[in-house]
Amino acid sequence: MAPAARSGRGGARLPQRAEVWKQNVYFTISRLYFLITMETLMGGPLPFYPFVYIICILCAACCSSLPERLPEGPPFNLKLESCNFQHVLSWQAGTDPNVTAYYRVLYDDPRNWIIAQNCSYIEQLSCNLTEDLQNVSLPYSVFVRSFVGTKVFNSSTLDFVPVTDTYLGPPEVNISSCLNCINVTIKLPTSHLRNNEKPVSLIDIYKEIDYHITLKTLDEEHKRPPERTTKETFSSVIGELYPNTNYCVSVMVSASMNKRSIPSAWKCATADSVARQGYYSVSFAGAVCFSLVLGIVLKCMHAGGYILQKKSLPRTLVFIGRTLAYSPCTFETEKIQSVEIIYKEVEKKAVESSVSDEGDSDDSDSDDLSNHDYTRRDIVRRAPHSSDTTGVFVRCSTSSTYDDGSSQASEHPDDDPEVFEENEMDIEKDEDPGCKLLQPFPEENCTYSSRSTNSACFTINLKTVLLGISKETMDSSAALLSSQDDTVDWQHRHAFESQLPEDTESVQKPHCLNNSQEWKDSSSSSNESDSSDSDMDPKTEYLRR
Amino acid sequence: MPGPAAPPPTAIHSALALLLLLTPPADAFSCSPLRLHDSAFPWDSLQLLRDMAPSPTQPCPHQHAPCSFPDTLLDTNDTQQAAHAALHLLQHLFDTLSSPSTPAHWLHTARHDLLNQLQHHIHHLERCFPADATRFHRRGPRNLHLGINKYFGCIQHFLQNHTYSPCAWDHVRLEAHACFQRIHRLTRAMR
Numbered sequence: 001m002a003p004a005a006r007s008g009r010g011g012a013r014l015p016q017r018a019e020v021w022k023q024n025v026y027f028t029i030s031r032l033y034f035l036i037t038m039e040t041l042m043g044g045p046l047p048f049y050p051f052v053y054i055i056c057i058l059c060a061a062c063c064s065s066l067p068e069r070l071p072e073g074p075p076f077n078l079k080l081e082s083c084n085f086q087h088v089l090s091w092q093a094g095t096d097p098n099v100t101a102y103y104r105v106l107y108d109d110p111r112n113w114i115i116a117q118n119c120s121y122i123e124q125l126s127c128n129l130t131e132d133l134q135n136v137s138l139p140y141s142v143f144v145r146s147f148v149g150t151k152v153f154n155s156s157t158l159d160f161v162p163v164t165d166t167y168l169g170p171p172e173v174n175i176s177s178c179l180n181c182i183n184v185t186i187k188l189p190t191s192h193l194r195n196n197e198k199p200v201s202l203i204d205i206y207k208e209i210d211y212h213i214t215l216k217t218l219d220e221e222h223k224r225p226p227e228r229t230t231k232e233t234f235s236s237v238i239g240e241l242y243p244n245t246n247y248c249v250s251v252m253v254s255a256s257m258n259k260r261s262i263p264s265a266w267k268c269a270t271a272d273s274v275a276r277q278g279y280y281s282v283s284f285a286g287a288v289c290f291s292l293v294l295g296i297v298l299k300c301m302h303a304g305g306y307i308l309q310k311k312s313l314p315r316t317l318v319f320i321g322r323t324l325a326y327s328p329c330t331f332e333t334e335k336i337q338s339v340e341i342i343y344k345e346v347e348k349k350a351v352e353s354s355v356s357d358e359g360d361s362d363d364s365d366s367d368d369l370s371n372h373d374y375t376r377r378d379i380v381r382r383a384p385h386s387s388d389t390t391g392v393f394v395r396c397s398t399s400s401t402y403d404d405g406s407s408q409a410s411e412h413p414d415d416d417p418e419v420f421e422e423n424e425m426d427i428e429k430d431e432d433p434g435c436k437l438l439q440p441f442p443e444e445n446c447t448y449s450s451r452s453t454n455s456a457c458f459t460i461n462l463k464t465v466l467l468g469i470s471k472e473t474m475d476s477s478a479a480l481l482s483s484q485d486d487t488v489d490w491q492h493r494h495a496f497e498s499q500l501p502e503d504t505e506s507v508q509k510p511h512c513l514n515n516s517q518e519w520k521d522s523s524s525s526s527n528e529s530d531s532s533d534s535d536m537d538p539k540t541e542y543l544r545r
Numbered sequence: 546m547p548g549p550a551a552p553p554p555t556a557i558h559s560a561l562a563l564l565l566l567l568t569p570p571a572d573a574f575s576c577s578p579l580r581l582h583d584s585a586f587p588w589d590s591l592q593l594l595r596d597m598a599p600s601p602t603q604p605c606p607h608q609h610a611p612c613s614f615p616d617t618l619l620d621t622n623d624t625q626q627a628a629h630a631a632l633h634l635l636q637h638l639f640d641t642l643s644s645p646s647t648p649a650h651w652l653h654t655a656r657h658d659l660l661n662q663l664q665h666h667i668h669h670l671e672r673c674f675p676a677d678a679t680r681f682h683r684r685g686p687r688n689l690h691l692g693i694n695k696y697f698g699c700i701q702h703f704l705q706n707h708t709y710s711p712c713a714w715d716h717v718r719l720e721a722h723a724c725f726q727r728i729h730r731l732t733r734a735m736r
Binding site for chain 1: 587588592605719722723729
C-alpha cells in the first residue's frame with residue numbers, strides 16, 4: 001500500500017477532548033482533597049469537611065463510571081494514498097460508530113467545489129478520486145462532509161498536487177546473465193491517468209524518468225548513479241562483475257518533479273563466466289556433430305543393405321508376379337511327387353507321325369505317341385490336382401502327361417485312342433474358360449494315357465529326377481539307333497513314365513509358370529506354338545520334337 | 546640543410562575558418578545545459594516549501610486569488626527565452642518569500658534553505674547571459690515579462706487585501722508550488 005500523501009491539515013482528535021475533561025475533573029478533586037487534609041492537620045474547623053470528602057469521592061466514582069462517548073464531530077485524519085496516479089482518500093469518522101453517518105467528498109476546482117464521482121453519499125470511509133483529479137499539475141484541495149442525522153460536519157482540507165505527491169513504482173524488472181555482467185530490463189509502471197479514455201504514460205507526464213539501480217551481493221550493497229530514460233521499456237547492462245557470483249538488483253524510478261518512488265522487489269542472477277559461456281556453445285556443437293555422424297552411419301548402413309532392405313525381385317519374376325497379380329487364376333501349392341523316369345525307345349513310326357502332323361493333328365500324334373511312348377514337350381511338371389479344388393485351372397502348355405496308365409497304353413495301343421479321347425474330353429471339362437486367353441497353346445492338349453479324368457499334364461520336381469539308363473534299355477536303344485536311316489533328326493528325349501499316386505486324379509499345369517517369353521508369344525498365335533514346340537526350350541532344357 | 550617547411554597557405558586559411566566557426570558570437574546564449582543533479586532543483590524546492598509552510602492551526606476558508614499566470618510563456622522552444630523567463634520567475638519568488646510579513650508559524654530554517662536555493666539558481670542563470678542582457682527583453686513584438694510582473698503584482702495585492710493573514714499566505718504557498726512547476730518546465734525547454 002502506497003504511503004499516504006499529506007494528511008489533513010488542522011484536524012483535531014475529538015476523542016481527546018473527553019480525556020482532557022476527565023483529567024481536569026480528577027485534578028480538581030485531588031486539589032480539594034489536598035486542601036482538606038492540610039486544614040485538618042493544621043487543626044482547622046472540621047464539621048463540614050466530612051461532607052466535602054463524601055462529595056469528592058462520589059464525584060470521582062461518577063467520573064470513572066462514565067462511558068467514553070465520542071462527541072459528534074466532522075471527519076478527521078484525512079489521508080490520500082496515491083500510487084501511479086491512482087488516488088484513494090480515506091478518513092476517520094467523527095461520530096460514534098453505532099450511529100449511521102453518510103459522507104460526501106469534495107475537491108477544489110480552481111473556481112468551484114466539485115463533488116467527487118461515486119462519493120456523493122456513501123457510508124464507507126474511503127473514496128477513489130482517480131477519475132476526478134485529472135489535472136496533474138493543479139494543486140487540489142479536498143475535504144469530507146459528513147451527514148449525521150440532521151447535522152452536517154466538514155472536515156479540514158487536504159492539499160494534493162498529483163504530479164508531485166503521487167508515488168511512482170514499482171517498475172517491472174527482469175534480469176539475465178551475461179559474461180561477467182548482468183542485463184537488467186526495466187518496464188515503467190502503468191499510469192492510471194486517462195486522457196479521453198486513452199492511457200497516459202509516465203513518460204507523457206514527466207517527459208523524462210530517472211531510474212536508480214541498487215546492486216546487492218552477500219557482502220555489500222551498492223547504489224549505482226541514476227540514469228535517465230525516455231522510453232517505457234529499456235535495459236541496462238551492469239558490467240565488470242565477478243563471474244559465478246550471485247547479484248541481486250532493485251530498481252526505483254523517479255522524476256525531477258517527483259522523487260517519491262516505490263522500489264521493486266529484489267531480482268537475483270549469477271554473472272556468467274567464460275567456461276559457462278563456452279559450455280553452451282560446445283554442447284550445441286557437439287550435438288550437431290553427433291547428429292551428422294549418426295545420419296552418415298545410418299545412410300551407409302542403408303546403402304550396404306544392413307537396414308531397411310528393400311528386396312526387389314528380378315525383372316523376370318517382377319513381370320511374372322505382376323502377371324500373376326492380374327491373373328484371375330489361383331493356384332494350389334504344388335505337391336512334389338517322386339517319379340521314376342524310364343527312358344524308352346521311341347519307335348520310328350510314332351516319331352514320323354508326330355513330326356508330320358501339326359496343329360490339329362497333334363491330338364492324333366499324341367495319341368500315337370501315347371500308345372508307345374511319350375514325348376515331353378516344353379515344361380514338364382506335375383501338379384497333383386485335388387478333387388475339391390475350386391480354383392481356376394490353367395491348361396497345360398505341353399502335350400505330355402504321364403501317369404500310371406502310360407505303361408498300360410503302350411502295352412495296349414489299341415485302347416489308347418479311346419483313352420486319349422476320353423482324357424481329352426476330361427481335359428476340356430477341367431478347363432477353366434477364363435484361362436483360355438492365357439494359354440499359349442490353347443488348342444493343345446496334353447497327351448497322356450492316364451485314367452485320370454482331369455489330368456493332362458503333370459509337374460515333376462527336377463531335383464528329384466534321377467536319370468539313368470538300364471543296361472537292357474541301352475542295348476535296345478543302341479540297336480534302334482543304329483538301324484535308323486531316317487534323315488529326321490532326332491533329339492533325345494526323356495520319355496518316362498511316372499508313377500502317380502492313386503489319389504491323384506488330375507494333373508494341372510499352372511499356365512502362369514511358363515516363362516515370360518512364351519507368355520508373350522501365346523497371345524499372338526496358337527498355331528505357332530506347334531513350331532515352337534519343336535525348339536529346345538532354353539528355360540527348361542527339354543528337348544522337343 | 547634545408548630549413549623547416551613553412552605551412553602551406555591553404556592550411557592557414559582552414560585553421561582560421563575553423564576558429565571562426567568554433568568561436569561563439571558575442572550575443573550567443575552560452576548557458577550550459579543543467580546537469581542531472583541540478584534537475585533536482587524543482588523537487589528540492591517543493592520539499593523545502595512543504596517543510597517551511599505547515600498547515601495553519603485554524604482551518605482556512607476556501608478562497609481564490611484572481612491572479613492568472615501567462616501560460617503562453619511556457620510554450621516556447623527558444624532556449625534563451627525560456628532561460629530568461631525562468632530567471633524572472635525565480636527572482637519574483639525570492640522577493641515574495643523573503644518578505645518580512647511572512648507568517649510566524651512558518652519554519653525559519655526551511656525558509657532560509659529555500660531562499661538560499663533560489664539564490665543559487667538565480668546566480669547560475671544570470672551567468673548564462675552577457676552583461677548587456679537588457680537587449681533580450683526587447684525580443685519580439687510583446688514584452689512577455691510584463692505578464693510575469695502583473696501576476697506577482699496581483700499576488701501582492703491579495704496579501705495586502707487579506708492583511709497578510711496565515712490563510713492568505715497559505716494560498717500564496719500554493720501559487721509558489723505552481724511556479725516551481727513552471728520553472729521546471731522552462732528548464733526542460735532550455736536543453
